[in-house]
Amino acid sequence: MTRHDAGLAPAVFPALAALIVHPDEGPILFDTGYDPAFFAATEPFPERLYRWTTPVSLAPGQAVADQLPAFGFTPEDIRAVVVSHFHGDHIAGLTRFPNARIVCARAGLAEVQRKGRVSRVRRGVLAALAPADIDARAVFFEDRPRVPLGPDMAPFETGADLLGDGALLAVQLPGHCPGHWGLLVRQNDDRTRFLIADAAWSSGAVRDNAPPPRLTTALLGETGPYRGTLHALHRLWARNPDLIVTPSHCGEVGIETCRAD
Template sequence: MRRVSLTGFRVGHCRHPQAMAIRGGRWAPVDFPALAFLILHPEEGAILFDTGYDPAFWQATEPFPERLYRWTTPPVLHAGEALADQIAVRGIAPGEVRHLILSHFHADHMAGTHRFPNATIHAARAGFEALCRGSRLSSVRRGMLRALVPPGFDRRVRWFEDAAPVALPADLTPFTEGADLLGDGSLLAVPLPGHCPGHWGLVLRDEAGLHFLVADAAWFSEAIRTDTPPPWPTMRLLGDAAATRATLHDLHCLHRRNPDIRLTPSHCAECAERL
């Protein structure tokens, strides 16, 4: 795999009882950071994996029923914490971002999509179809906000399902197949079914070796290490409980088999501390 560089950012957070995200957790509310990542590619330049929260989230959740999203998982985004603002501090204007990879269409992963108007968007067709299906209330119940889809999305999107299939490195077993997003082997999207329709992760190689961004296939690194899924009602609320369980078990097997591979969930406080 071609090497790239990777920088992670904490882009807001929400608060929720820990017990809703991992069996045996506390019922006291804890912070769930929203992590997003800047990838620097030797030819393509700035690439993003997810966006975290953005002021657009508050605009999208002003009306009802979308406001239910804001009430059930109250988010916090401090001034200057939006991803577009954070990368600008590093000298990268939002308009310079060439590619934006969305792990899935939940609002806390795509709220900042509109801030990167020149980026080709890589996403799952199955996830977008789920976003557009049914009533506004049903979309909100699934954690999706249609108002966050930017103008011209259909002209800018490339579907994971249409990217060139590729065999993953043997080190990633039991994960065997992915999609080569750029055609040079540097960024491999990997289906991680269960959390919601069209949920994918991303494998890349940086200066420290293989790194697997697993999005919401787990909410805590501890869940991967111990193979401990969320409570059944939580899994059923958002997606496919059986598929969620199977994906988490595969991540656990990968960790046991090859603990040197970094597995990074998008809401893990432990991973946020390392950033």
């Protein structure tokens, strides 16, 4: 289900989040990964179908909110959570960060507020994971200034400047689901990291330009735009080897802290 050229075998699928430490804004998260709230949200039917189709293992202490003290922060310290999209494996911990702005796409938030529980679950969305005050806390990518990314990021042309200093640029990555965006992080080691969420499910898929089968992409989003985005990422990676491309479910990625410049 994750690569069109793969065989039928179970795959270990890590769910990653990024801790970004900005020199002025402080700690910011890109997504939240899983959290015990996921199990509560998937207890009733039809939400339980989500848990059946994507079995989750979460050991004590693995939730992002529980890992933060090891990096010197508490959940209350998080100033913003940048949400790539609203699938349950990306926002399960969202309610654990009460002081954070929720930076997201309008189209993504609309998926949470879509009518019909079965329709939401089929599209990978668990409305119970969204904070009750999300409308008041939401800051939308679409409202932030658009800036050119420069020739090194071709074929991607513009990004939404989230903080006004160019350190965090949200980039639309269509196809996986409505309101799916990635994040360019200018690190203090002079390298740039491209957090691409689910635009690819592994680094190998980007290197090989290997999309999921059509059945998978059609269930969640749109196959044509998904493959167009993956091909663009493949071209970007091939011509810009210094760029760190990080999918949210890649087993090659270790635990890191991104410090924004």
